[in-house]
Amino acid sequence: MAKRTQETSCSEMTDKKSKQVRVWVDGCFDMVHFGHANAVRQAKQMGDYLLVGVHSDAEVAKHKGPPVYNEEERYKMVRAIKWVDEVVEDAPYVTTLETLDKYDADFCVHGDDITTTADGQDTYHLVKAAERYKECKRTEGVSTTDLVGRMLLMTRTHHQRGSDTTVDKTEIGAIGQGHSARSPWTGVSQFLPTSNKIVQFSEGKEPKPGDKIVYVAGAFDLFNVGHLDFLQKAAAEGDYIIVGIHTDPVVNRYKGSNYPIMNLHERILSVLACRYVSEVVIGAPYSVSADLMNHFKVDTVCHGQTPIMSDVDGKDPYAIPKEQGKFKMLDSGNVLTTQAIIERIIRHRLDYEARNKKKEQKELKILQAMQDKNGN
Known part of the structure; x- marks a missing residue:
C-alpha cells in the first residue's frame, strides 16, 4: 500500500x-x-x-x-x-x-x-x-x-539632452495648469534607458549561415500598425531582419517640427518588441553605406512608400544599395503614419x-x- x-x-x-x-x-x-x-x-x-x-x-x-x-x-x-x-x-x-x-x-x-x-x-x-x-x-x-x-x-522635452534641455515657459504653464498634485502613475518621469533593458528586449540571436539578411531604416516613431505591416512585408523578403533606428537629431532634420515624439531609446525598445525584428542598429546613419552593407552582410535593403529626403550632402541615402541592385521598394498596403496618429x-x-x-x-x-x- x-x-x-x-x-x-x-x-x-x-x-x-x-x-x-x-x-x-x-x-x-x-x-x-x-x-x-x-x-x-x-x-x-x-x-x-x-x-x-x-x-x-x-x-x-x-x-x-x-x-x-x-x-x-x-x-x-x-x-x-x-x-x-x-x-x-x-x-x-x-x-x-x-x-x-x-x-x-x-x-x-x-x-x-x-x-x-x-x-x-x-x-x-x-x-x-x-x-x-x-x-x-x-x-x-x-x-x-x-x-x-x-x-x-508637442513638447521637445521628451528628446532633449545635454545643453539643449531648455523648455518653453508656455509648455511648462500648459503642463502645470490645474495640476497642484500629480498622480505617480499618470504623471510619469522621464524614461531612463539601461543596457539591461535593451538586453531583455533583444533576441540576442545571430543570423544562421545562409540566412538572407534584410535591412530597413527609419524613425519608427510612435510604433504603429503602419510600421508593423511594413516590417511584416520586409520579413517576407528574407530570414533575418535588421532595423536601423535613426537618432533624434536626424529624425528632426527630415521630419521637422518637434519630432520625434519618442526618443531614440524608446523607439528602439518599441521596435525590438516586434516579432518580425531580429536586430536593431542604434543610431543608424541616414545614408546606407557600403561599409554598413558589408558589415552586416546585407542582401536586400527595403523602404516603404513614404517620401525619401536627400542626405545633408544632397545625395540619395539609398544610392549604394541601388547601385548594387539590392534595393527594393515595398508597399505594405497601410497608409497609417505617425503624422496621421497625431492628427x-x-x-x-x-x-x-x-x-x-x-x-x-x-x-x-x-x-x-x-x-x-x-x-x-
Whole structure:
C-alpha cells in the first residue's frame, strides 16, 4: 500500500511538472508602446503560455474615454509582440474568475499601478480576492496618457539632452495648469534607458549561415500598425531582419517640427518588441553605406512608400544599395503614419484632455485613500 501511495505521489509530481502554466494579461493596449511590451514580457516569464485579453473600443470608451487606436489596430499590434502566444479579443474590462477559467488560465498578471472602472472600482478585485493575481513591475517613464500629452503639447522635452534641455515657459504653464498634485502613475518621469533593458528586449540571436539578411531604416516613431505591416512585408523578403533606428537629431532634420515624439531609446525598445525584428542598429546613419552593407552582410535593403529626403550632402541615402541592385521598394498596403496618429489626437483634443484629467483625478483619489488607510 505504501508503495502504491509513493507511486501515485510520483505520478502527481510528474503531472504537476508537465502541466503548462497559462498566464492571463489584459488591458486596453492603446497606442501599444514598450511599457505594454515590458509588462507582457514579465508576465510570460511567470509561465509557459501567455494569453492577452484586449478590450473593445466600447469597453475602453466606457471606462477610460476614447481610444486613440481602434480595436482592430490594437488586436493586431498586441499579436505582433513577440512574447504573446494568443490574443483574446473583446475581453471584459473587469477581470473575472469565469474569464480565467474559460481560457484555462492559472492566474492574472498586471503592473503595480492602479486600474479602475468608470465608477472607480479596482478592475482586478475579484481575481485578487481569489489569490489568482500576480504583479509585475510597471515600466517607469512611459504611459499612453503621457504619449497623448506629448502630442497635445508637442513638447521637445521628451528628446532633449545635454545643453539643449531648455523648455518653453508656455509648455511648462500648459503642463502645470490645474495640476497642484500629480498622480505617480499618470504623471510619469522621464524614461531612463539601461543596457539591461535593451538586453531583455533583444533576441540576442545571430543570423544562421545562409540566412538572407534584410535591412530597413527609419524613425519608427510612435510604433504603429503602419510600421508593423511594413516590417511584416520586409520579413517576407528574407530570414533575418535588421532595423536601423535613426537618432533624434536626424529624425528632426527630415521630419521637422518637434519630432520625434519618442526618443531614440524608446523607439528602439518599441521596435525590438516586434516579432518580425531580429536586430536593431542604434543610431543608424541616414545614408546606407557600403561599409554598413558589408558589415552586416546585407542582401536586400527595403523602404516603404513614404517620401525619401536627400542626405545633408544632397545625395540619395539609398544610392549604394541601388547601385548594387539590392534595393527594393515595398508597399505594405497601410497608409497609417505617425503624422496621421497625431492628427487623430489634435482632432479630438478636448476629448483626450478630458480623458487624461479624469484618469488622473481617479488615481489621486485612490492614492489618497491608500495613504489614509496606511496612516500617512
